[in-house]
Structures are given as C-alpha cells and as structure tokens.
Amino acid sequence: MGSTVAIEVEGLSKRFGTTLAVDDLSFTVGHGRIVGFLGPNGAGKTTTLRALLGLVRPTAGSTAIEGRPYERLERPLEAVGAVLDGGMFHPGRSGRNHLRSLALAGGIATSRVDELLELVELSDAADRRAGGYSLGMRQRLGLAAALIGDPRVLVLDEPANGLDPQGIRWLRDFLRRLAGEGRAILVSSHVLAEVAQTVDEVVVIHRGRSIEQAPIGELLARRAGGVRVAGPDAGRLADILRADGAAVTVGDDGALAVADRSGEQVGALIAANAIHVAELSAASQSLEEVFFELTADGDDGKASA
Amino acid sequence: MTAALRSELLKLRTTRTFLGIVIAALALVGLIGGAMSAAAPFDEIESPGRDLIDVAGLLQPFALVVGILAVSTEFRHGTITPTILAVPNRVRLMLAKLGAHVLAGAALAIPAYALATLLVLIVLPARNVEAALSVGDATEMLAGGIVAVALLAALGVGFGALVRNQVGAVIAGLGWMFVVEPLLTALPTVGPEIETYGLNGSITAVTGSTFGGGSDLSALAGGLLLAGYAAILAAVGVYTLRRRDIG
Numbered sequence: 347m348g349s350t351v352a353i354e355v356e357g358l359s360k361r362f363g364t365t366l367a368v369d370d371l372s373f374t375v376g377h378g379r380i381v382g383f384l385g386p387n388g389a390g391k392t393t394t395l396r397a398l399l400g401l402v403r404p405t406a407g408s409t410a411i412e413g414r415p416y417e418r419l420e421r422p423l424e425a426v427g428a429v430l431d432g433g434m435f436h437p438g439r440s441g442r443n444h445l446r447s448l449a450l451a452g453g454i455a456t457s458r459v460d461e462l463l464e465l466v467e468l469s470d471a472a473d474r475r476a477g478g479y480s481l482g483m484r485q486r487l488g489l490a491a492a493l494i495g496d497p498r499v500l501v502l503d504e505p506a507n508g509l510d511p512q513g514i515r516w517l518r519d520f521l522r523r524l525a526g527e528g529r530a531i532l533v534s535s536h537v538l539a540e541v542a543q544t545v546d547e548v549v550v551i552h553r554g555r556s557i558e559q560a561p562i563g564e565l566l567a568r569r570a571g572g573v574r575v576a577g578p579d580a581g582r583l584a585d586i587l588r589a590d591g592a593a594v595t596v597g598d599d600g601a602l603a604v605a606d607r608s609g610e611q612v613g614a615l616i617a618a619n620a621i622h623v624a625e626l627s628a629a630s631q632s633l634e635e636v637f638f639e640l641t642a643d644g645d646d647g648k649a650s651a
Numbered sequence: 652m653t654a655a656l657r658s659e660l661l662k663l664r665t666t667r668t669f670l671g672i673v674i675a676a677l678a679l680v681g682l683i684g685g686a687m688s689a690a691a692p693f694d695e696i697e698s699p700g701r702d703l704i705d706v707a708g709l710l711q712p713f714a715l716v717v718g719i720l721a722v723s724t725e726f727r728h729g730t731i732t733p734t735i736l737a738v739p740n741r742v743r744l745m746l747a748k749l750g751a752h753v754l755a756g757a758a759l760a761i762p763a764y765a766l767a768t769l770l771v772l773i774v775l776p777a778r779n780v781e782a783a784l785s786v787g788d789a790t791e792m793l794a795g796g797i798v799a800v801a802l803l804a805a806l807g808v809g810f811g812a813l814v815r816n817q818v819g820a821v822i823a824g825l826g827w828m829f830v831v832e833p834l835l836t837a838l839p840t841v842g843p844e845i846e847t848y849g850l851n852g853s854i855t856a857v858t859g860s861t862f863g864g865g866s867d868l869s870a871l872a873g874g875l876l877l878a879g880y881a882a883i884l885a886a887v888g889v890y891t892l893r894r895r896d897i898g
Binding site: 396400401402403416419430434435436437438440443447448450451452453 | 666738
C-alpha cells in the first residue's frame, strides 16, 4: 500500500507555544493526482507542508512520503520536490550555482542543472546573481530547485503568490504537464480560484483542522448554484417550496437559499401565491463564496459539510 | 557524506563572502607583517622570526567569522530550507559543514602563514636581522597556527548553528574573543585560570605565540583544549539544529 500513497498525513498536530497551528489533521494524496490544499491565511497550511518535509517536528501524529518519514527517504530529492515560501536562495549566488549546490548535495548529476534552467526558461539569467532576479524568475528558480531530482511527488506552498495572471497561467500549464507525467502534486493556496482549474481534489483546512476533502467537481456541484430570496413573506415561501419538494435552507437573516430551483421557477411560485418579497437573486455561488462558506462558519473551526 | 561536503564547498566558493574574507585577512597579514618586517627595530626582541610568523595569527577572528556564517547565513537567507531538504539528516549536514569549514580554515591559514614565512626568509636577512627561530620551532608554529585557524572555523560553525542570528552570532563570537574573555582574566582567583585555559589561552598555546607572555601549556595541550571547545560547540550546535523547526 505504501507505494500507492504518495503523501500521507496522519493525526498531525503541531503546537507553537500556546497556539495549536495544526490540530489532528489527516489526509492522503495518491500518485498522479493534483490536490489543492486550501485554507485562509493562518489556517496551518505552511506548518503542515513543513512537517511533511521534515522541517517542522510534529507535536503529535506522523507524515510520510511514499510510506516513509521524509528524514528516512533514501534519496529525498528524487522522491519529493518542494517550493516553499521565503527566499530559499542566497542573493549573491547565481541561479546556476544554487542549483548545482543542491544537485551535489542530493547526489544528482549536475548535467540536470542545464536541463532545468532550460525548462523553466532561466538559461539566459543563470549566471547572474539571484538577488537581481524578478519575482517571476525567483519563482521559476524555486520550481527548478524543486524539480532537480525529477521527483515523483511535488509540494508547493502558495506558488501563485505574487505572480501576474500570465505567470499564474504558465504555472497552471506547467503543473498540469507535471501531473500528466504521473507525479503527485500537493499545492496550497488561500485563493480557491487560483487552483480550481488545476486540481483534481481539494483538502480544505481551517484553524488547523480538515473540514473538507473531496474531488473538486463534487465540491462545486454540492455547493454552488441556487436562488436566494429575502423579504417579509420568505417564511411562507419556504413552506410552499418545501411542499413542492425543493431543498430550502433559511439563513440567520431569514433569507432563503433554494438549491435546486431556478430563478424563473421560484418567481412563478411567488407570483402564483402573491408573496411579498424584497429580493430575488441567483445565488450563483462563486468559488470564493463556496470557499468562504466552508471556512467562515463555526467558531470551533469545524464546519458542517 | 562526500556529496554533502562537496555541496558545502561549492557554496563557500560561489558567493563573494568567503573570497572577500580571504582577501581581507591576507591583506591585513601582508600589511602588518610587511611593515613589521621592513621597519620594526627588533632590538630587544628575543625571536624576530617568531613574532613575525605570529602576525599570521591575525586571521584567527576571520576564521571564526567564516565558521559562524556557515549556518547563520543559511538561516538569514532561508537557504537552510532547501539545504535540509537535500540533506534531511541534520547530523550529517553539520558534519559536512564542519568538514568544509575546517578545509576553508586551512585554505585561509596556509597562504597567510606562507606569506609570513616568506617575510622571515626574505626581508629579515635583507635587513641583517637574525630570525632566531629554529626550523623545528618554525614548523611547530606553522602547524599549530594552521590547526588553530581550522579549529576556530569549526568552533564558529557550532556557535553559528546555536545562535542562528547572523549578525548577533558574529558580534557575540568576536565579543567573547576580544572583550569578554580578556575582561574575565582580570577577575581575582579565576582570572589566571581563564587566561591559561580559556579560548585565547588555548590559541596562544597551540600557536606558540609569545604575545602577552606566551602560555604555560604545551602546544599539544593547547590544541587539544581548543579542539575540545570546538567539539563542545559543534555538539551543542548539532543538538540545537536537530531540535529546531525550520521556517
């Protein structure tokens, strides 16, 4: 089984002082899958990824890459590549020498360095000091470093941060290509839309806990769409809709969310029953709203899915 | 192991820092040694040769700084993350850094001591000044000087892993060597012990320096003492680095 699961996080908890950054988190990523690791800033994504990579010591629980903790991987750079936040290179060292130092440390042929510089389109700048690179070039140098060992698993922490739309698109195509080669990819983001078109599955965390793990299509089908109705007679409309077999939920403000009726259908019922409404709108829940709903409700951080 | 060592050596070579430190140290030794050999009166000096070779000892603090930068620079620029990803066994990583910086210390010391030796061999005879240093004593001084510099670099590696803050570690390291320990030697009772067995005392013994009255310890005892300090700091540095969360 160990060989089929690329990434396994099992009951992971991490405490920093009095803050519980990650709280009993579990999820898996299979080979050939792109999984979005989503949550608002401060949800514990970075801590989880760093624990997975042996950089942060778990308070409880365990993590494994292809069945082993990171520190016990025979040739770690050939198993996992990672793009994490925060510099990651010396500003006075050239991009080429940065990659060479990593290749040497990981026991990887330095001929791979030129291939990678080519792949991430950095060949021309390779001998310049990395401190002078633009943000996009830095991101690409980070990707090249992650790919140095031609790894079977990729872990990326907010790789789209600071990229312009063109850069995000380049990244998306790049990740698709890498996953197409059978690699497992775990990519974190605090913006669902950034990764929605790229990922197969999402793991959503909030306050260190997992609140959702599902294929992206299922998540959207379950969460998006519907009609919102508000007004003095909303309660009466709810009864009528329920009698009609519609899925109706009543919000805190008394407004209705009708998941499985179109605006036209609801409008017809309103007219037929002479109901007084103040607002009728397509809920057309955007990805962001789905995400917001998942991560915003419940002070205990555990939303009902 | 050798892979990690080679990577560390490449890292040393591929920024300007190490090269800059080597140039600065050699310039200082050349300047002071050159002026001293060319102009010092040497009238009341027991062994002008010994004093001149001793000038190469000026690079000791440079070696300490080179070592301190090994780990603290990685934390400063965040390169510690890719470094540990490539070498996740942090004990192995520290051993590679220690090895690389011992070699870097030697690379710093050998040209400096060679330069000082040249001054003894060329400038002193030209001025008709007797070096008053036997080949055996000179060899011992050169070997001791190179060992001291290499061990100081290793000691710095451990200290930099412990303190981690680059600027703080450099200031604390040099501050101990030049301010704190010299002040402590003025204490009653323990002062003389610190003078003999402290960091500076061990360096004086292993290098055979006679500045400040020399040392009661043999060169071997001084070398072992300095190696002991380096080993303790390296062990503490490894322990700290192993426990530390990165990021």
